[in-house]
Amino acid sequence: MYEFRMPKLGADMDQGKVVAWRKRPGDPVTKGEIIVDVETDKAAVEVESFTQGVLDQVLVQPGEKVPVGTVLATLRIAEDAEVAPAAAIPARSAQPLAAVAASPAARRRASELSLDLATIHGSGPGGRIQLEDLERQPSPVHTETPAPPPAVPSPPPPAEDATQRMRQAIAATMSRSKREIPHYYLSHTLDLGPAALWLAQTNAVRPLEARLLLGALLLKATALALREVPELNGFWEAGAFRPSARIHLGVAVSLRHGGLIAPALQDADQASLEELNRRMTDLVTRARTGGLRSSELTDATLTVTSLGDRGVEAVYGVIHPPQVALVGLGKVVERPWVVQGRLEPRLVATATLAADHRASDGHRGGLLLTAMDRLLQAPELL
């Protein structure tokens, strides 16, 4: 019997609330399939199953908040005694499982308002129900015949509480980081002339849906540069550095109601530029609207934070433990630049590295930033 436990979805998570189960006892579950929707202080997350099996017993019900590590459900897996024949599995209730596609935020809101998702029109991709679809719903109509009284919906948590929980989660992680990690900082000016020119030329001939954002080029360059400096790609745990064989870039996304979350782009060095661009925009959108997956919140091997759109020229960040480095990207600006003895305007941006001095030294850290700059001089090869 496999115990499916509340996962730790980020260094600052202590507990999570079960919002909705996607599977019922008796349902088969494949590895990576979304099994339950969970709400943390920072986000509503779709949690993937870590194993293949059959859901046996659900132990934590929707609405319950439990510490990380609590057994949420049990699964029967292949090594168990032969699975009981179908006749012995409890018959499903007449009411169909709400296998309706909906974002975790929408599910949570629907349960607060006692709304049946099956009655709501979804305006998202593939008919997926999003939070705003619920806000467009009229109040449920009361029929003449007395129906069983509907469950009293719990009042939605006041916005201030949710924001406060988010801030407390961030406070815990950032304080721990500064307490435990001896940070050193480096900065380097990236020459973005060739990259900006190449981007303008390629986007002018690409269809709209295939346009590339500069952010994708910067992330790809970071991922490829990280291959050259493996001591920046991994985790500090139990007093030692554990390098990661794979490169999963955490992308720091500011949330519209305040707060920060950094889901990962997995194997960022392996993806083509087009694929990375598509996945990046999808990730940022889901980070803001709900629908991040648990693996995206636990996998980052290095995080990139970009405040360039916010208008600052450089960002000196705080490493997200247990990672050992964080890359900061500032605003793209036009500055005087000397090219072959002549002065000309050039598009540049300041890239910074915050790194854990236990795992790396300044010389090696500097190689990451100079490698990024070098790779950005040949954008067509990214």
Next chain:
Amino acid sequence: MTREELRALLLQILGHVAPEADLSQWPDDLPLREELDLDSVDFYGFILALHKHLGVTVPEADYARLGTLAGCLAYLEPKAAGASSTGPSPVA
């Protein structure tokens, strides 16, 4: 599509990108990206929505002309002349 219909559509699209913003009395000359805190992913979403609802493809070179609501109206009105005036499908 009338100017007012276009204006309403643009506010609806922007409201989707920035749901917490109060767009009810939005001045035409307020810088959109700064005031609504739109980053490059948000703005690209806005451009995609313009294509979806108006059939207009805005080249990157023209992005700067969409800095305010007034700029958007001036740029899009002639291009959106062919778009349906019976109202767009709900903004998804």
